[in-house]
Amino acid sequence: MAGKTLFDKIWDTHLVREEPDGTTLLYIDRQLVHEVTSPQAFEGLKLAGRRPRRPAATLAVPDHNVPTTDRRLGIADAISAKQIQTLEDNCRDFSITLFGMNDIRQGVVHVIGPEQGFTLPGTTIVCGDSHTSTHGAFGALAFGIGTSEVEHVLATQCLVQKRPKTMEIRVDGVLSDRCSAKDIILAIIGKIGTAGGTGYVIEYTGSAIRALSMEGRMTLCNMSIEGGARAGMVAPDEKTVAYIKGRPLAPKDALFEQAVRAWKQLKTDSDAKYDATLVMRAEDIAPQVSWGTSPGMVLGVDQRVPDPATMTDDNTRKATERALEYMGLAANMPIADIRIDTVFIGSCTNSRIEDLRLAASLAKGKHVAKTVHAMVVPGSGLVKQQAEQEGLDKIFREAGFEWREAGCSMCLAMNADVLKPGERCASTSNRNFEGRQGAGGRTHLVSPAMAVAAAVEGHFIDIRHWS
Amino acid sequence: MQAFTTLTGLVAPLDRVNVDTDQIIPKQYLKTIKRTGLREGLFFDWKKQKDGSPDPQFFLNQARYQGATILLTRDNFGCGSSREHAPWALLDQGFRCVVAPSFADIFYNNCFQNGILPVVLTADEVLAMMHEVLATPGYQLTVDLGKQTVTTPSGKICTFTLDPFRKDCLYRGLDSIGLTLQHESAISAYEQKRQAEAPWLFTDIPS
Numbered sequence: 001m002a003g004k005t006l007f008d009k010i011w012d013t014h015l016v017r018e019e020p021d022g023t024t025l026l027y028i029d030r031q032l033v034h035e036v037t038s039p040q041a042f043e044g045l046k047l048a049g050r051r052p053r054r055p056a057a058t059l060a061v062p063d064h065n066v067p068t069t070d071r072r073l074g075i076a077d078a079i080s081a082k083q084i085q086t087l088e089d090n091c092r093d094f095s096i097t098l099f100g101m102n103d104i105r106q107g108v109v110h111v112i113g114p115e116q117g118f119t120l121p122g123t124t125i126v127c128g129d130s131h132t133s134t135h136g137a138f139g140a141l142a143f144g145i146g147t148s149e150v151e152h153v154l155a156t157q158c159l160v161q162k163r164p165k166t167m168e169i170r171v172d173g174v175l176s177d178r179c180s181a182k183d184i185i186l187a188i189i190g191k192i193g194t195a196g197g198t199g200y201v202i203e204y205t206g207s208a209i210r211a212l213s214m215e216g217r218m219t220l221c222n223m224s225i226e227g228g229a230r231a232g233m234v235a236p237d238e239k240t241v242a243y244i245k246g247r248p249l250a251p252k253d254a255l256f257e258q259a260v261r262a263w264k265q266l267k268t269d270s271d272a273k274y275d276a277t278l279v280m281r282a283e284d285i286a287p288q289v290s291w292g293t294s295p296g297m298v299l300g301v302d303q304r305v306p307d308p309a310t311m312t313d314d315n316t317r318k319a320t321e322r323a324l325e326y327m328g329l330a331a332n333m334p335i336a337d338i339r340i341d342t343v344f345i346g347s348c349t350n351s352r353i354e355d356l357r358l359a360a361s362l363a364k365g366k367h368v369a370k371t372v373h374a375m376v377v378p379g380s381g382l383v384k385q386q387a388e389q390e391g392l393d394k395i396f397r398e399a400g401f402e403w404r405e406a407g408c409s410m411c412l413a414m415n416a417d418v419l420k421p422g423e424r425c426a427s428t429s430n431r432n433f434e435g436r437q438g439a440g441g442r443t444h445l446v447s448p449a450m451a452v453a454a455a456v457e458g459h460f461i462d463i464r465h466w467s
Numbered sequence: 468m469q470a471f472t473t474l475t476g477l478v479a480p481l482d483r484v485n486v487d488t489d490q491i492i493p494k495q496y497l498k499t500i501k502r503t504g505l506r507e508g509l510f511f512d513w514k515k516q517k518d519g520s521p522d523p524q525f526f527l528n529q530a531r532y533q534g535a536t537i538l539l540t541r542d543n544f545g546c547g548s549s550r551e552h553a554p555w556a557l558l559d560q561g562f563r564c565v566v567a568p569s570f571a572d573i574f575y576n577n578c579f580q581n582g583i584l585p586v587v588l589t590a591d592e593v594l595a596m597m598h599e600v601l602a603t604p605g606y607q608l609t610v611d612l613g614k615q616t617v618t619t620p621s622g623k624i625c626t627f628t629l630d631p632f633r634k635d636c637l638y639r640g641l642d643s644i645g646l647t648l649q650h651e652s653a654i655s656a657y658e659q660k661r662q663a664e665a666p667w668l669f670t671d672i673p674s
């Protein structure tokens with residue numbers, strides 16, 4: 001019998017039933033819920049007179065709409081406030097655990113799952129949010145779903161699925177100085193395109209991936225969806241076990257030991273086959289900067305903005321022309337010459353403690369350029385607390401960065417943190433779609449290190465050679 | 468959910484690749500707690516000019532496409548955010564079918580949950596239809612889910628494939644949660660077996 005991939009092992013242990021045509025009823029171990037994509041799901045349950053099957057398998061948190069300024073003032077926007085209130089009401093009515101807006105454990109849904117030990121290897125995890133792929137960093141099968149499916153999981157703890165294909169993306173070698181997981185994933189998306197992973201679950205392998213910390217792996221898996229894949233995963237190892245141990249919702253004592261023994265089996269067998277494989281060298285990856293309006297429009301900071309005139313494919317040329325017009329960039333200009341107005345360090349891609357430590361270490365003793373407005377938004381209340389205990393907030397403030405409360409913030413600008421039309425932002429988030437950070441706003445996706453350097457210099461700079 | 472069997476309807480063209488769900492319905496419309504009334508937000512930033520007035524170039528603002536029920540577009544439609552508000556907004560505008568060479572996964576799933584049929588045709592078939600729509604006012608297509616065909620005004624028939632289970636649910640307008648609940652005993656049996664193997668997954672979250 002041929003060996004199994006990591007994905008196969010998780011899938012096979014979650015089959016409730018399988019039809020001859022491959023339609024599968026897949027058991028879902030855990031669900032995360034936030035305020036934006038859940039109200040209609042709870043409403044559906046109510047209308048049908050249904051109850052959640054396992055309320056204790058679900059964890060809820062408001063994150064998208066919450067203000068990142070002083071929370072004691074409440075939420076100025078009445079519609080946002082109503083959506084958050086609706087989540088609170090639903091969680092109370094259906095006995096679902098909620099970390100409310102003023103709970104220190106509140107934060108971006110994909111930050112708090114791992115932080116609390118809710119995210120575990122070998123599990124199936126869903127959320128009405130495409131960046132659920134983040135949790136694959138633990139060797140879980142984690143993917144985003146729509147609101148109807150949120151309702152489906154609440155009611156049945158199952159989803160109807162077809163087995164996806166598997167893709168191995170192997171990155172060997174050693175990253176250049178100051179390059180990070182963010183640069184790896186942006187380079188991958190630049191290579192496969194925003195639809196390259198459609199229909200696949202990606203497993204990231206290779207020495208450069210193994211060398212990443214758990215938080216780096218979360219950054220990597222987070223953006224799998226930007227390459228079209230619903231899920232990305234990394235096999236668990238000692239780092240995974242060490243990260244989980246002692247977290248509030250993680251198994252304890254004998255149960256933990258039993259779980260660890262099971263997690264050791266979670267790796268792709270040497271004779272297993274993937275449906276597709278891509279191999280890259282870490283040494284070839286420069287610090288990445290997106291220049292367009294789709295995450296696949298990305299290049300090394302040492303490159304120039306593409307020239308549509310040289311493009312033969314009609315669709316690509318038109319899309320490039322549109323993107324350059326929207327972004328206000330000229331063909332062939334060096335990426336390092338792009339001047340920025342705003343810097344956003346945050347989002348479920350890059351707002352964990354290691355991101356903030358790295359950013360602070362580079363910001364220390366420097367100052368944000370006069371023309372730049374820069375802000376740091378921690379991923380959770382606990383990340384914020386930890387950073388403050390380490391004095392990172394002081395470093396950021398002294399360097400001219402604003403220091404905020406936890407939430408999604410300017411990643412999608414559903415709260416008050418919004419770019420003005422034409423404003424240009426170096427952002428550590430994951431999407432540079434038109435208007436994502438505010439109507440007419442221009443987003444360049446970068447790593448935290450690149451964001452700090454851009455804040456200080458007022459334009460992009462190659463951090464490999466930045467002093 | 469409304470069943471989908473056959474549909475003959477006016478076609479609206481959106482000649483762009485990689486249309487993401489942030490464009491289909493931007494964030495300010497995600498604050499609703501309802502599924503309806505999202506028409507106003509559909510392609511919100513694209514249907515206006517810089518001064519806020521309607522962009523006469525955008526298809527939704529053109530008289531000839533009013534009442535369209537079929538959207539014809541390009542590769543990777545619906546990429547990005549998982550927001551089901553995207554199909555809700557399309558439905559609210561009157562679209563029951565989207566035809567494209569490829570779709571992003573989550574959007575594709577979300578369509579079936581809402582009685583919208585996403586049809587995958589080849590890039591060449593879509594390109595030819597795109598030319599015809601632009602050149603022919605009143606251009607209609609007939610989509611037959613049972614036969615899995617799309618027929619053009621000139622009688623050309625294109626076939627498409629889709630998952631039989633999804634097809635059946637959409638064709639009959641079935642409640643998918645109700646279907647899953649019919650397997651209650653299988654779910655319970657699975658939980659019992661799994662709890663014995665992996666008891667750490669069955670401890671409750673303390674609030």
Ligand code: SF4
Nearest residue numbers: 131347348408411412
């Ligand atoms: S931080 Fe951004 S990408 Fe992540 S969950 Fe929030 S809005 Fe979505």
